[in-house]
Amino acid sequence: MQGPLIDTLARQGVSRRTFLKYCATLASMMALPPAAGRAMAEAMAAARRPSVIWLPFQECTGCTESFTRSHSPTLEGMIFDMISLDYQETLMAAAGHQAEEARHTAMRDNAGKYLLIVDGSIPLGVDGAYSCIGGRSNVDLLQEAAAGAAAVIAVGTCAAYGGIPKANPNPTGAVSVSDIVKDKPIVNIPGCPPIPVVMTGVLAHYLTFGSLPELDDKGRPKAFFGETIHDRCYRRPFYDQGKFAKTFDDEGARRGWCLFELGCKGPVTYNACATVKWNGGTSWPVESGHGCLGCSEPDFWDAGGFYKALSVPADPLGFTAAAAMVGAGAGVAGGFANRAKKSTAKKTHEPVTLDDLEVPK
Ligand code: SF4
Numbered sequence: 001m002q003g004p005l006i007d008t009l010a011r012q013g014v015s016r017r018t019f020l021k022y023c024a025t026l027a028s029m030m031a032l033p034p035a036a037g038r039a040m041a042e043a044m045a046a047a048r049r050p051s052v053i054w055l056p057f058q059e060c061t062g063c064t065e066s067f068t069r070s071h072s073p074t075l076e077g078m079i080f081d082m083i084s085l086d087y088q089e090t091l092m093a094a095a096g097h098q099a100e101e102a103r104h105t106a107m108r109d110n111a112g113k114y115l116l117i118v119d120g121s122i123p124l125g126v127d128g129a130y131s132c133i134g135g136r137s138n139v140d141l142l143q144e145a146a147a148g149a150a151a152v153i154a155v156g157t158c159a160a161y162g163g164i165p166k167a168n169p170n171p172t173g174a175v176s177v178s179d180i181v182k183d184k185p186i187v188n189i190p191g192c193p194p195i196p197v198v199m200t201g202v203l204a205h206y207l208t209f210g211s212l213p214e215l216d217d218k219g220r221p222k223a224f225f226g227e228t229i230h231d232r233c234y235r236r237p238f239y240d241q242g243k244f245a246k247t248f249d250d251e252g253a254r255r256g257w258c259l260f261e262l263g264c265k266g267p268v269t270y271n272a273c274a275t276v277k278w279n280g281g282t283s284w285p286v287e288s289g290h291g292c293l294g295c296s297e298p299d300f301w302d303a304g305g306f307y308k309a310l311s312v313p314a315d316p317l318g319f320t321a322a323a324a325m326v327g328a329g330a331g332v333a334g335g336f337a338n339r340a341k342k343s344t345a346k347k348t349h350e351p352v353t354l355d356d357l358e359v360p361k
């Protein structure tokens, strides 16, 4: 295994074995065949670093923080060796005219070949004046950069779906990347913030295969967003048994029971938190005792009801029917098993979204 990346990694103290293991893990997470890990390592090690332009728009910088504070600096940090990050306002040393020049040079020298990463939504109100960089509106900058890009990666829920800036009443007229860019391949990596290894995985896939990974109907990589939080949650056995924490400090909470009645949106949220976890696989929100907010779904903020249980009218989720009938005020524990026996609802496993469910006000 030879190439510029592997040399750089060696200088950083990352062994060939560690790199291979990392690629095998990535390949496994992306549901690729076993041999794909080695192929991925070979391809990435020898790859010519693609130019990447990262434009931050109406955002909180949480996505960049997530990316740069990922758990294993030497390995996740290698992404900066896999790509040529030619423009990223938060991370680059250049400022002002120098920064603008760096972006223009990268766009000109790599026309049609560079990757464009965007975080943040794009405000269209007042001709885009709510958010400008160097005197130009976000929408203007996006259209210019997207025109020469090979593909666009919308990082974070704001770029993917509008996110919190788009929440009602959406004062800035915020929209997503895909609302503006219509003629380029776009992959959405939602999350508030998104999981670092998902970003790394998408870039690794592009470097290895020269294409974006398979996407779901919301433009997300299926490998990471193919299952709900609930599908893989370690508290699921308690859910199936009808054991729910009623408050955040009751006996059920102390025993690690399901957080459904405390508002967990895991059943309608597609993301990889339950398997990939956060902070180097240390933990994730549900493991730390808080329900999922549904941050990787469109309009999660407007759906709100973060501490109110989902109310599911007729088991559209396709999982344990009795539990699906648990709603706010439904009176769960007693009669739970009976509901399960009586339910005739089909287990369809059809995709559902927050829109399919009522959240009691
Ligand atoms: S409702 Fe939430 S806490 Fe309960 S099993 Fe599903 S994802 Fe886990």
Ligand code: SF4
Binding pocket: 191, 192, 193, 229, 269, 270, 271, 273, 284, 285, 286, 291, 292, 293, 294, 295, 296
């Ligand atoms: S557990 Fe839910 S709210 Fe928390 S980061 Fe994952 S998808 Fe977002």
